[in-house]
Amino acid sequence: MQNSGVILYQSLLPGISNVTLRMRYYGYYCWVSETYARCGATSDFEAWRNWVRRAEALYALVSARAGETGVGGVDWANRRLAAEERIIDFAAAASTDPSQERYLRQSLGVFGGAYYTQMAEMGLFTENRHGIQVATRDLGRRAANLFADAIGPDLAKLLRQKIIAARVSVRDLDRLEAIAPSQVQLKSEERSFYEALLFAREKSPGKSAASRSATLSLILETANAIAERPGSEDVRWHLFDPPQNPLPEHLEAQRLSWEAYQCQDLMQVASAALLAWAVAIINADGQGQTLSGIRDEVVSRLSGHDDDAFAASWRDFRLSRDPATISYQELWNDLRSARGAPADRAISAITLMATLHQRLWTRSDLAEAAARGLSGRGSARSLRTELDWLEAEETDTVVERIADYVIERVVRRHSWVAMQKLRWQRDYTFLFELRDGRLFFLAGYQPVATTPRLDPAIQFLEDIHLLDEDGLTALGTDALAAAR
Amino acid sequence: MRLPDRLGRRLGRPFHSAIATGFAVEFAAVEQILLPQLMASGASNLLLITDARMASLALSDGSILPTALGRDYALHSPPAADGIFHPKIILQIGRDSARAFVSSANLTAAGLAGNAEVSIEIECKDEEGPEREIIRSIWRYLDALVPSQPSPARDALRWAGERAAWLDGPPGLVLHELDDSSAIAFLSGPGDAGIADRFVSFVGDDKVQSLMAISPYWDEDLSALADLSRRLAPKRIIVPIDTASHEFPIDAPFAKKARIIDLNWPSRRFTHAKILLASTARYDHVLFGSANCTTAALGREGATGSNAEACIYRRLRRGAAGEALGLDRWLDGDVIALADLAPPVMSTPIPLKAIEARQPGTFELDNGLLIWRPALAGLAEGDLHLLDNAANLLVSIPVASFQHSGGTRTARSIRRSTEHYASYAWSAVTSARPFLTSRTETRCAHVAGK
Numbered sequence: 001m002q003n004s005g006v007i008l009y010q011s012l013l014p015g016i017s018n019v020t021l022r023m024r025y026y027g028y029y030c031w032v033s034e035t036y037a038r039c040g041a042t043s044d045f046e047a048w049r050n051w052v053r054r055a056e057a058l059y060a061l062v063s064a065r066a067g068e069t070g071v072g073g074v075d076w077a078n079r080r081l082a083a084e085e086r087i088i089d090f091a092a093a094a095s096t097d098p099s100q101e102r103y104l105r106q107s108l109g110v111f112g113g114a115y116y117t118q119m120a121e122m123g124l125f126t127e128n129r130h131g132i133q134v135a136t137r138d139l140g141r142r143a144a145n146l147f148a149d150a151i152g153p154d155l156a157k158l159l160r161q162k163i164i165a166a167r168v169s170v171r172d173l174d175r176l177e178a179i180a181p182s183q184v185q186l187k188s189e190e191r192s193f194y195e196a197l198l199f200a201r202e203k204s205p206g207k208s209a210a211s212r213s214a215t216l217s218l219i220l221e222t223a224n225a226i227a228e229r230p231g232s233e234d235v236r237w238h239l240f241d242p243p244q245n246p247l248p249e250h251l252e253a254q255r256l257s258w259e260a261y262q263c264q265d266l267m268q269v270a271s272a273a274l275l276a277w278a279v280a281i282i283n284a285d286g287q288g289q290t291l292s293g294i295r296d297e298v299v300s301r302l303s304g305h306d307d308d309a310f311a312a313s314w315r316d317f318r319l320s321r322d323p324a325t326i327s328y329q330e331l332w333n334d335l336r337s338a339r340g341a342p343a344d345r346a347i348s349a350i351t352l353m354a355t356l357h358q359r360l361w362t363r364s365d366l367a368e369a370a371a372r373g374l375s376g377r378g379s380a381r382s383l384r385t386e387l388d389w390l391e392a393e394e395t396d397t398v399v400e401r402i403a404d405y406v407i408e409r410v411v412r413r414h415s416w417v418a419m420q421k422l423r424w425q426r427d428y429t430f431l432f433e434l435r436d437g438r439l440f441f442l443a444g445y446q447p448v449a450t451t452p453r454l455d456p457a458i459q460f461l462e463d464i465h466l467l468d469e470d471g472l473t474a475l476g477t478d479a480l481a482a483a484r
Numbered sequence: 485m486r487l488p489d490r491l492g493r494r495l496g497r498p499f500h501s502a503i504a505t506g507f508a509v510e511f512a513a514v515e516q517i518l519l520p521q522l523m524a525s526g527a528s529n530l531l532l533i534t535d536a537r538m539a540s541l542a543l544s545d546g547s548i549l550p551t552a553l554g555r556d557y558a559l560h561s562p563p564a565a566d567g568i569f570h571p572k573i574i575l576q577i578g579r580d581s582a583r584a585f586v587s588s589a590n591l592t593a594a595g596l597a598g599n600a601e602v603s604i605e606i607e608c609k610d611e612e613g614p615e616r617e618i619i620r621s622i623w624r625y626l627d628a629l630v631p632s633q634p635s636p637a638r639d640a641l642r643w644a645g646e647r648a649a650w651l652d653g654p655p656g657l658v659l660h661e662l663d664d665s666s667a668i669a670f671l672s673g674p675g676d677a678g679i680a681d682r683f684v685s686f687v688g689d690d691k692v693q694s695l696m697a698i699s700p701y702w703d704e705d706l707s708a709l710a711d712l713s714r715r716l717a718p719k720r721i722i723v724p725i726d727t728a729s730h731e732f733p734i735d736a737p738f739a740k741k742a743r744i745i746d747l748n749w750p751s752r753r754f755t756h757a758k759i760l761l762a763s764t765a766r767y768d769h770v771l772f773g774s775a776n777c778t779t780a781a782l783g784r785e786g787a788t789g790s791n792a793e794a795c796i797y798r799r800l801r802r803g804a805a806g807e808a809l810g811l812d813r814w815l816d817g818d819v820i821a822l823a824d825l826a827p828p829v830m831s832t833p834i835p836l837k838a839i840e841a842r843q844p845g846t847f848e849l850d851n852g853l854l855i856w857r858p859a860l861a862g863l864a865e866g867d868l869h870l871l872d873n874a875a876n877l878l879v880s881i882p883v884a885s886f887q888h889s890g891g892t893r894t895a896r897s898i899r900r901s902t903e904h905y906a907s908y909a910w911s912a913v914t915s916a917r918p919f920l921t922s923r924t925e926t927r928c929a930h931v932a933g934k
Contacts, residue, residue: 291546
């Protein structure tokens with residue numbers, strides 16, 4: 001279920017990921033690539049990797065000294081700074097030698113592990129015929145030049161020298177503070193370039209860039225509406241309901257996609273809550289449980305519930321839900337909470353599922369957005385597949401429908417997914433396992449939401465001065481107006 | 485090291501056949517974990533042999549149903565007997581080589597990759613030697629499990645045998661000496677002699693200094709352990725126990741004679757391994773495989789056990805077994821007083837009788853003719869449901885519409901049962917999985933594709 005949501009939000013915020021945390025890395029890496037090319041680059045990948053790792057380790061030291069966050073290797077850098085060395089030699093830490101205390105374990109650092117893919121998506125990077133990642137001739141080179149211009153030739157020279165030497169004094173770290181992620185200047189071409197890049201104002205932006213631009217504009221809309229710096233939850237919920245003042249067509253289409261995503265994640269969390277309940281049933285007495293035993297327990301619990309609505313058909317139950325008045329946020333918080341019994345949270349999950357079903361049933365625009373963004377066939381599971389399944393036999397009682405759902409769509413699905421992970425990744429992720437015909441508990445489960453890249457996107461907007469801690473800035477207001 | 489990782493390797497020329505046996509089966513694990521590895525080793529002729537009741541349970545308890553059974557592999561279950569069908573063997577056969585795994589692992593995800601299990605891997609070429617004799621013993625054992633009359637399982641064995649004629653050979657000695665002065669034997673039960681009798685005879689007259697028994701399951705009165713102890717007369721009886729959860733009957737009188745040690749297996753996973761280790765001044769005598777330390781598995785003096793089991797006996801130099809299997813930590817571990825041991829948590833018994841009563845028998849679909857051999861006579865009501873790979877109903881056939889001929893029933897009109905059937909006839913022939921559904925909605929099945 002989570003995968004469908006992940007695929008959808010990736011399409012809504014291309015070029016930014018949950019591990020690309022600061023905007024300025026995009027310019028810095030372009031500069032790192034261009035400078036490497038000018039320093040007599042070869043086709044030796046090892047030399048390129050060494051260069052990247054030294055550049056990252058130095059960036060971490062500068063950022064740690066400046067108190068920055070969201071920088072790879074900053075924990076290592078803080079330890080080195082705490083040692084109060086006069087000269088910090090980071091050659092060994094930047095190597096790939098596992099016997100050394102490395103700034104990061106990943107072979108190609110955060111560049112390879114996080115940023116490269118997203119920068120390639122944005123047209124800043126590509127791979128040359130030797131398999132080495134290089135800044136592109138147009139956008140990549142411009143980003144490099146603007147970064148160089150922003151820090152000035154003296155600092156650019158110092159930066160290059162320190163990367164080559166892999167040794168730096170604390171005094172030089174302070175001199176290099178201008179390269180830190182939060183040092184993008186308000187009135188700089190570098191900042192304007194990042195904004196144009198994010199909002200797809202460059203020449204011939206692709207379709208994915210337009211999607212990113214629309215989402216970033218909606219984040220600014222949210223900041224404007226709530227009059228403060230938004231968090232990812234603020235954005236989720238602000239975009240969940242159609243606005244009182246209609247949005248331009250392209251932004252409304254994007255908002256609908258975010259609403260579909262949020263419905264998907266709500267359904268995912270509800271389904272996960274039922275999995276947590278099934279796991280709790282399996283773990284009830286240490287004797288394991290059969291599938292029919294789990295089903296019986298579900299039927300017994302739901303049949304004994306105070307609300308007679310569970311005795312009604314699924315259809316009547318969903319029709320009795322009012323999608324406009326229910327507190328989705330309350331259910332959302334309840335389902336992800338560790339407090340309370342899983343069996344109690346399952347009641348919230350069922351209520352939420354029926355309400356989501358009714359919401360899509362009564363909102364053809366939302367149903368169409370879900371159909372566009374979510375898989376409805378094959379082995380993938382999504383809001384669509386689950387609602388289709390519930391609807392297929394919706395004259396069954398809620399008790400019967402949910403009992404079947406728990407067995408067929410939750411317990412068996414978990415086994416199937418875990419089996420795939422065992423087959424392809426050799427990971428043993430079963431929450432329960434079969435022993436002589438009974439399922440035995442292995443680990444508990446807590447429903448979790450997916451993380452739709454909103455936090456780094458908000459940070460990017462702050463890095464380029466469209467948002468600050470008070471919300472929308474003057475530049476942000478201008479950007480929002482342009483988007484409208 | 486996980487068992488599946490060992491199965492996919494090739495020894496020069498690929499294997500062409502593989503036979504896997506087990507007590508419990510999880511078809512999703514078989515099809516997602518086991519079969520891909522067996523196929524990677526080159527095998528395309530695949531046979532599964534499992535306990536009849538556990539196979540029925542796996543097909544009827546709501547677990548993920550098989551999608552390749554009858555098409556990619558055949559299933560056979562020896563008729564249910566007093567005991568259970570419990571051997572855990574995987575035999576991979578090639579034209580001039582073979583490899584066998586004799587283990588404690590069931591054909592489930594937990595058995596193949598989750599539990600702490602014990603397994604021995606034996607490889608051989610078509611060259612004279614003890615390994616080839618052991619492989620031949622295993623082949624003879626497996627071959628004897630399947631009746632000689634035509635069936636998908638017999639076809640699989642015949643096909644394998646025709647391409648590995650070297651597996652044939654007269655039965656020889658049970659115990660084989662190896663070049664390093666160690667010895668090996670394949671022990672199965674029920675047979676001419678009980679597994680415990682064989683083990684005791686191999687230990688011989690040497691004075692046993694310690695007897696270690698690792699087993700997830702025990703007799704209520706520890707009779708098998710008591711029987712072995714009486715005959716081997718060890719100075720110490722060491723029983724490593726998972727103190728967090730165990731089934732060791734602490735109230736049995738014989739329990740007082742055992743030195744209970746905390747198993748504390750590094751993986752902290754369910755320990756399903758079964759190991760007996762009798763150490764003398766010269767040798768470690770080890771028995772491991774499918775047999776729990778129970779009378780049903782091992783038998784008792786002069787009597788065979790009731791279960792079908794398969795084990796490997798190894799005689800090794802003193803200390804070698806403990807080193808190889810990591811058993812040393814328990815030899816001198818701190819003893820836990822019985823009074824300090826948590827009470828046993830006994831497993832819920834598997835309702836074998838109830839499952840047996842629900843077995844529908846075997847099915848073959850041959851050119852539109854559905855052949856049904858019911859496990860129990862007298863079933864007159866109910867419907868037979870043919871399902872597709874996604875467990876969707878293809879067609880429902882009333883039990884009463886079958887024609888009887890001896891113990892076989894056939895549905896000749898299956899092609900004409902509905903007009904719609906013609907459009908999915910091919911998929912039914914290639915991949916349908918018949919299920920018997922009684923009018924009380926109980927589903928169970930036993931499948932044989934052709």
